[in-house]
Amino acid sequence: MSANAISPAGPSMWQSLIRNEIAVAFAAVLGALIVGLLLIVMIGVPLSDAIGAFLDGAVGSGYAIAASINRAAVFAAVGLGFIFANQANLTNVGGEGQIAMGGIAAAAVALKTPVADLPVGLAFMVPMLAAVIAGAVWGGICGVLKVKVGTNEVISSLLLTFIGIWLLYWSVQSTDLLRQPMTNTATLPETLEIPDATKLPALLDVAGPLNIGLVFVVFLAVIIQLALHQGVLGLRLRAAGLNELASRRAGIPYDRYVVLAMAVAGGFGGFAGAIMLQGDQYVLKDGFTSGYGFDGLVVGLLARGSSIGVVLGALFFGFLRSGGINMEMTAQVPSAVVVIIQGLVIIAIAASGYWLSRNEGKR
Amino acid sequence: MTLEQFAVFVGSSLRLATPLLFGATGEIVSEKAGVLNMSVEGMMLTAAFGGAYGSLVSGSAAVGLVIGIVSVVPVALLQAFLSNTLRVNQIVSGIGINILALGATTLAYREIFGARSSQLVDGFSTWVPPLLGQIPVIGRPIFEQVWIFYLAVALFVLVALGLKYTALGLALRAVGVDPKAANHAGISVTLVRYGAVTFAGLCSALGGVFISLGNIHTFTEGMTSGAGYLAITAVIFGNWRVWRMVGACLLFGAATALQFQLSPLGIEVPTAFLIMLPYVLAFVAVTGLVGRQTPPAALTLPFHAGK
Numbered sequence: 001m002s003a004n005a006i007s008p009a010g011p012s013m014w015q016s017l018i019r020n021e022i023a024v025a026f027a028a029v030l031g032a033l034i035v036g037l038l039l040i041v042m043i044g045v046p047l048s049d050a051i052g053a054f055l056d057g058a059v060g061s062g063y064a065i066a067a068s069i070n071r072a073a074v075f076a077a078v079g080l081g082f083i084f085a086n087q088a089n090l091t092n093v094g095g096e097g098q099i100a101m102g103g104i105a106a107a108a109v110a111l112k113t114p115v116a117d118l119p120v121g122l123a124f125m126v127p128m129l130a131a132v133i134a135g136a137v138w139g140g141i142c143g144v145l146k147v148k149v150g151t152n153e154v155i156s157s158l159l160l161t162f163i164g165i166w167l168l169y170w171s172v173q174s175t176d177l178l179r180q181p182m183t184n185t186a187t188l189p190e191t192l193e194i195p196d197a198t199k200l201p202a203l204l205d206v207a208g209p210l211n212i213g214l215v216f217v218v219f220l221a222v223i224i225q226l227a228l229h230q231g232v233l234g235l236r237l238r239a240a241g242l243n244e245l246a247s248r249r250a251g252i253p254y255d256r257y258v259v260l261a262m263a264v265a266g267g268f269g270g271f272a273g274a275i276m277l278q279g280d281q282y283v284l285k286d287g288f289t290s291g292y293g294f295d296g297l298v299v300g301l302l303a304r305g306s307s308i309g310v311v312l313g314a315l316f317f318g319f320l321r322s323g324g325i326n327m328e329m330t331a332q333v334p335s336a337v338v339v340i341i342q343g344l345v346i347i348a349i350a351a352s353g354y355w356l357s358r359n360e361g362k363r
Numbered sequence: 364m365t366l367e368q369f370a371v372f373v374g375s376s377l378r379l380a381t382p383l384l385f386g387a388t389g390e391i392v393s394e395k396a397g398v399l400n401m402s403v404e405g406m407m408l409t410a411a412f413g414g415a416y417g418s419l420v421s422g423s424a425a426v427g428l429v430i431g432i433v434s435v436v437p438v439a440l441l442q443a444f445l446s447n448t449l450r451v452n453q454i455v456s457g458i459g460i461n462i463l464a465l466g467a468t469t470l471a472y473r474e475i476f477g478a479r480s481s482q483l484v485d486g487f488s489t490w491v492p493p494l495l496g497q498i499p500v501i502g503r504p505i506f507e508q509v510w511i512f513y514l515a516v517a518l519f520v521l522v523a524l525g526l527k528y529t530a531l532g533l534a535l536r537a538v539g540v541d542p543k544a545a546n547h548a549g550i551s552v553t554l555v556r557y558g559a560v561t562f563a564g565l566c567s568a569l570g571g572v573f574i575s576l577g578n579i580h581t582f583t584e585g586m587t588s589g590a591g592y593l594a595i596t597a598v599i600f601g602n603w604r605v606w607r608m609v610g611a612c613l614l615f616g617a618a619t620a621l622q623f624q625l626s627p628l629g630i631e632v633p634t635a636f637l638i639m640l641p642y643v644l645a646f647v648a649v650t651g652l653v654g655r656q657t658p659p660a661a662l663t664l665p666f667h668a669g670k
Contacts, residue, residue, distance in 0.1 A: 043470075145649070145650055149656070151651070154454045156646070156649055162592065163639055167639070170633055170635030173634070294458065336466045336473070340467055343463025343464075343466055344459075346455065346458065350455045351456075354449040
């Protein structure tokens with residue numbers, strides 16, 4: 001408060017730059033990338049080789065671009081759910097488990113019901129819907145616990161993540177559940193491939209595997225942006241998150257909004273699981289979730305409540321992951337470098353909130 | 364099940380509970396002071412690597428232990444700095460650190476161990492306590508443990524008593540319940556919390572070194588595989604009470620040990636169910652079905668002096 005009195009001159013360029021959240025996110029990412037490059041130099045791989053392999057894997061071909069974008073769509077779905085719940089000051093760290101539940105539900109419906117016989121559109125929509133519901137239940141439970149017994153949603157969603165991951169493991173280990181029939185001892189612990197009719201249609205034939213998950217995600221990004229920033233829903237969620245008592249006095253059904261926020265976040269996680277299964281992997285197996293729930297959480301954090309931020313962050317991480325995988329395969333750069341970059345980005349962005357809020361206080 | 368089989372089961376439950384007990388002992392100190400230290404997993408993994416590395420280059424597990432502990436200090440200070448000084452969301456900083464530790468240890472392992480990846484390093488020796496070890500049939504299977512198991516027990520007892528009966532323990536709990544009042548009473552909230560997180564780091568380090576040098580005698584990528592999260596889970600399941608927390612660690616250790624014990628006995632329980640069991644139990648605990656959860660009042664809330 002007194003800072004202005006001490007320095008009556010307007011905010012310096014530095015201050016206005018750091019106040020700009022996009023600039024902060026950019027600086028954090030850039031700093032982490034520089035560390036990544038230094039690590040590559042330290043392990044003795046020529047930078048040109050590493051960068052070449054990275055670009056090849058990320059954008060080097062139609063196939064690479066499509067794979068990166070498919071991955072980005074998954075991150076974006078989880079991230080959009082995250083910012084929706086975060087509007088009500090709720091932190092959903094359960095994306096990974098919600099993806100698992102979505103994957104289980106979509107696989108179960110696609111494989112165990114005659115859904116493949118439905119008309120073309122419905123054949124893939126029904127499993128997807130089942131996944132959304134499964135994820136929404138998984139997230140919604142955390143909301144219910146929060147309002148009924150006061151359980152911190154971070155703790156409950158984290159525990160449910162572990163439960164979800166092991167449920168997935170269980171369901172692909174047991175032939176009574178989703179595991180493919182055991183024809184010999186070498187039968188892998190995974191499901192059969194889902195029927196063709198339940199796979200997501202390709203968006204463009206020429207671009208390789210690009211599926212319509214992207215279209216859904218862009219549509220959802222617009223919806224979330226409008227819901228959070230244009231209408232009464234966003235305001236009410238924010239009010240509920242800021243002050244439970246005050247929002248109740250103002251006639252906002254606090255309980256309902258908390259459950260809604262967590263259920264929506266979970267539903268987006270379930271949806272992410274559906275597009276991973278139906279758009280890309282086609283079989284459910286151990287390790288299906290691939291850490292994408294945590295990547296999506298990071299994307300949601302980076303975005304600071306903006307849908308556009310989620311989409312940009314998701315694209316960044318989508319390309320980063322694809323490039324990293326190729327660096328490991330062709331340039332012998334361990335993809336752990338990419339993991340390190342991710343960790344640094346999370347820490348840097350989270351830490352930058354301190355300076356952002358301090359500068360806001362000075363304004 | 365014969366008595367001897369049962370004794371073997373108890374012994375392996377204790378062994379599997381040890382890293383959890385180390386981690387949870389540190390975590391409860393941190394949480395009692397109001398910091399939800401989510402980076403136990405990353406701290407354990409760092410120390411597991413540091414310990415294996417130290418043992419590899421020196422040929423001595425004792426040196427490994429020292430290096431494992433030292434390697435966690437910067438991680439703990441980073442966590443303390445983020446959560447206390449920068450007041451970062453404690454969950455987020457913890458997850459960030461865990462991801463960073465996973466990446467860093469994996470990279471360092473590939474670079475340093477490289478071709479020697481399957482080489483065993485010097486590990487801790489086992490110790491049979493007098494008297495207890497001489498109990499016929501069950502003595503040795505239960506009590507013959509790597510010596511730092513007994514360190515875990517001693518550390519836990521010290522912490523349990525220290526929290527309850529010492530001025531430091533009182534100050535720590537005060538900071539976690541009402542930091543403002545503690546501050547007025549002249550306790551430095553920031554200092555206590557830095558100390559608590561650092562202590563949690565040291566305990567986690569012992570747990571991590573136990574995993575790499577106490578059992579497997581080498582490092583593998585991501586070898587803690589959730590032990591840190593289980594330690595946090597034990598604190599939650601224990602409802603922030605030390606003795607219930609120990610019970611949780613033993614229960615989780617036993618659930619893991621069962622995976623190896625049931626099949627030979629011809630009992631078919633899905634492995635996934637046993638692995639999942641600790642999380643399910645903890646989840647049931649936080650739903651309030653077994654009594655209301657009472658975390659420290661200021662848990663996860665950063666302290667803002669002068670506000």
